[in-house]
Amino acid sequence: MSTLPKERHNDKGNNLRWQLAEREIEEARRWLAQAVERILGPEASFAERERVLMLASNEACRRNLAQELQSLAQKFDTPYLRVDGRLYQRHQPGAAYYHSLCGSMHVERATYRAVGDRNGRTVVPLELGAGLIAKATPALAYRVALGDAQCPGRQWEQQMIASLRAPPSRSTLERMAKRIGTAAKVAMPLIEPLVRRLETLSPQAHAVALGLDRTTVPMEEPRLGCPDPLRKRRKKPYIRKKPSAIEVNYRMAYVGTVTVSDAHGTALATFRYSASADEGPNRVVDSMMADLEHAQCARRQQRRPALEVGVVQDAAPELWTLLETALRRLGITNWQRVIDRFHLTERLAQSLQLLPLQRVERERRLAAWRVELERDDAAIDRIERYLARQIRDYPGACTRAHRPPVFADQRVLQDNLGYIHNHKSRMRYASIRARGLPTGSGTTEGACKSLVMIRAKRCGQRWHPRGINSVLTLRAYYMSERLPAFWSIFAARNSIALKAA
Numbered sequence: 001m002s003t004l005p006k007e008r009h010n011d012k013g014n015n016l017r018w019q020l021a022e023r024e025i026e027e028a029r030r031w032l033a034q035a036v037e038r039i040l041g042p043e044a045s046f047a048e049r050e051r052v053l054m055l056a057s058n059e060a061c062r063r064n065l066a067q068e069l070q071s072l073a074q075k076f077d078t079p080y081l082r083v084d085g086r087l088y089q090r091h092q093p094g095a096a097y098y099h100s101l102c103g104s105m106h107v108e109r110a111t112y113r114a115v116g117d118r119n120g121r122t123v124v125p126l127e128l129g130a131g132l133i134a135k136a137t138p139a140l141a142y143r144v145a146l147g148d149a150q151c152p153g154r155q156w157e158q159q160m161i162a163s164l165r166a167p168p169s170r171s172t173l174e175r176m177a178k179r180i181g182t183a184a185k186v187a188m189p190l191i192e193p194l195v196r197r198l199e200t201l202s203p204q205a206h207a208v209a210l211g212l213d214r215t216t217v218p219m220e221e222p223r224l225g226c227p228d229p230l231r232k233r234r235k236k237p238y239i240r241k242k243p244s245a246i247e248v249n250y251r252m253a254y255v256g257t258v259t260v261s262d263a264h265g266t267a268l269a270t271f272r273y274s275a276s277a278d279e280g281p282n283r284v285v286d287s288m289m290a291d292l293e294h295a296q297c298a299r300r301q302q303r304r305p306a307l308e309v310g311v312v313q314d315a316a317p318e319l320w321t322l323l324e325t326a327l328r329r330l331g332i333t334n335w336q337r338v339i340d341r342f343h344l345t346e347r348l349a350q351s352l353q354l355l356p357l358q359r360v361e362r363e364r365r366l367a368a369w370r371v372e373l374e375r376d377d378a379a380i381d382r383i384e385r386y387l388a389r390q391i392r393d394y395p396g397a398c399t400r401a402h403r404p405p406v407f408a409d410q411r412v413l414q415d416n417l418g419y420i421h422n423h424k425s426r427m428r429y430a431s432i433r434a435r436g437l438p439t440g441s442g443t444t445e446g447a448c449k450s451l452v453m454i455r456a457k458r459c460g461q462r463w464h465p466r467g468i469n470s471v472l473t474l475r476a477y478y479m480s481e482r483l484p485a486f487w488s489i490f491a492a493r494n495s496i497a498l499k500a501a
Contacts (some may be wrong), residue, residue, distance in 0.1 A: 019274070032056055054164035058102040062166070064156065065137065066105035069098060069130060073109035076125035081112055083123060088112035091122050099176075100137040103166040132497035134179040145487065147418060148177035148471060149478035152458065182472025191489045192287065198485050199269075201298035206263040206436045207308035208295055210288055211444030212319045215452050217276060218252040220462040223247045248462050251277035253452050256284040257292040257444045260307075263436045271480045272447045274472040278465040281457050285326045290300070293330060309335040310437035313444060314343050315423055339426040340441035345370065347416045348383065354409040354418060356388050356401035357465055377428040384424060385418050451479050 036052050044052075048093070081088045091113040098105050103395040133141040147156025153174040160167045166171060223245040256273045273284040273289050288374040292309065299307050307334060311323050320337075327335055348369060372379035390397070391413050398405040418428070429439045455475050456468060463471075477483040 003312050013193060018203070032060070036415050042257075051164060055166075056301060058164070058223060059232060062100060062103035062105060065102065066107065067098050067141070069105060069107045069126065070474070072130055073107055074127045074460050076129055077110055080115075081125055083125065083128060087115045088123065088125075089115050096124075096135065098132060098135050098137065099140055099166065099168045099172065101143065101160070103169055111211045114386060128494075128496040131491060131495050133183070134176040136176050136180075142487055142491070144173060144176045145180050146483065147173075147182070148181060148476065148481075149455075149474040149483065151455070152461075153177065168409045169299050177474075178467055182466060185469055187472040187490055187493060191486055194489050195222045195289070195482055195485045196290065196294045199294075201295055201302070202262075202268045203302070204262040205260050205263075205268055205295070205307060206301070207261050207310060209259045209261060209294055209312050209438050209443070210259075210292065210323060211257045211259075211311070211313045211340050211441045212281065212285070212288075212323055213255050213266070213313060213441070213444045213448055214316075214319075215448040217253045217452060217456050217468055218248050218253045218353075218462045219277075219468070220246050220464060221249055233354070253277060253456075253468070254281040254284050255444060255448045256281075256288045257447050257449055258288050258295075259438070259443050260295060260440065261436065265433070265438050267369070270443055271482070272451050272476050273480075274447075274451050274462075276465060276468045276472065279469060281322055283320050286297045288323075289326050289330050289427065292332075308437055309322045310338055310432070310435070311335060312338040312438055312441045314441065315419065333422050334433060334439055337426040337434055338429075338437065338439060338441075339423045339444075341373070341427075341439045342441070342445075344373075345418075346428060347419055351387055351413055353393070354413055356397045356403055373427070373429045374433065375430055377430045379430075380420065380424045380427045383418050384417065387413065387420070391417060447479070451475055463486050 005054045025391075032053060035056050036049055039052055039056070040048055077090075079090055081090075092479060093108070095108045097108060098107055107126065109124060109126040111124055113122050114120050117421065126484050127135075131138050134144075136144060143156075147153070147159065150156060157167060157170045157173055206220045254275045254277075258271045259267050260269045261267050271288075273287050275281060275284045296306055299305075309319070309327070311327075313319055343365075349366055352366055355362075357365075369379065369383055371380070392408065392411055394413065395405045432439050454473070455471060456463060474483070477486045
């Protein structure tokens with residue numbers, strides 16, 4: 001059975017070209033087999049042959065790629081060159097190492113500078129013409145972006161080595177990842193709308209639920225009164241010395257989710273966003289509003305009623321202000337406000353725990369409240385009245401139960417009662433269910449864990465703003481299943497038309 005790429009079967013032109021190349025492929029196979037035979041001899045095991053065959057094919061591909069890059073460099077080596085319509089002149093010759101999945105390549109190429117731009121930024125036509133990103137070939141660059149979105153550099157480097165690839169050192173890979181993530185973040189405002197255009201709205205879509213939350217990220221910062229080594233530019237030769245004192249502070253990262261669900265509340269698609277404390281929440285909120293607007297436009301094109309809109313999150317007032325202001329700015333006036341049921345249930349369980357009740361009575365009442373909240377909008381009013389009576393009678397109930405009243409517990413009960421009184425209009429869960437909206441912010445809470453905590457809060461990790469912003473950008477696309485579409489546009493932007501002038 002053939003294991004050639006899927007494109008061979010999906011495109012008639014590619015299929016014909018693959019058929020014409022079968023003879024050359026078979027000849028290359030025989031040459032590789034002969035090379036492996038010379039290296040290992042006839043007594044080698046199958047496992048040894050597989051490993052050496054992969055290494056030999058890597059080396060053959062590396063030499064081929066190096067030759068192609070050198071040919072491109074010679075093609076673009078002219079006194080004057082037009083890059084995206086602008087005239088550039090040769091600045092000076094040079095050489096650099098470029099990296100691929102099959103190994104590193106040393107290529108001689110020239111740099112160019114815009115005509116009339118004294119001491120301006122230089123460009124490398126080879127990198128622009130070949131679509132190289134951070135000195136990596138397109139295939140390696142995508143693997144680096146995917147790996148950095150999934151796990152720390154040590155792990156995805158080991159994955160590539162286990163796949164018998166020949167990546168550069170881990171420090172080089174991590175520098176690539178940071179440059180790629182930073183470039184992706186800069187390009188995001190231009191690419192994100194194009195990615196949305198490629199997405200279609202399911203005919204079963206009924207509602208859109210928004211959620212905004214925060215979680216902490218360990219940030220490495222200079223200790224108060226010490227210089228920041230990252231911001232200080234070296235002007236003298238490097239002299240080894242004790243590094244400046246630093247401290248690790250936990251800063252808030254923002255997480256936002258947009259979930260499209262059907263009439264039964266089943267999620268059809270979820271888009272996740274995150275931003276560090278250094279960036280702030282505005283970019284996350286803007287992306288969420290763009291997703292909502294795109295979904296409503298798609299709904300109008302289907303000639304169907306507008307999607308139900310709900311905001312489901314905890315009771316943090318600043319987060320509600322951010323989303324409600326953005327919704328009004330978008331022109332949406334009718335949306336459902338929902339306080340996460342899990343947070344409410346936590347407070348109800350805590351209140352029952354502090355009241356002088358038997359364990360069986362506490363468990364029975366909490367289970368009954370859960371059922372009532374699902375079925376009746378007035379259930380929250382009855383719960384409020386019950387807690388108010390219990391708080392008024394708290395000293396007497398404690399005396400009857402032969403336990404001393406604890407005034408700290410009474411303050412907690414008052415706080416929980418105030419929480420319900422202030423937000424009970426957002427706790428009509430029966431009506432919320434009837435509108436096809438979720439009653440819990442599990443998607444947003446889960447995104448705090450899957451998007452930020454699992455990737456950025458591992459043992460011993462600490463971050464600088466550039467690094468965390470890069471990682472969160474790539475991981476948000478990966479967790480939203482948008483990375484392939486984003487990358488196809490991003491990679492195309494890094495390949496620029498060049499013309500000799």
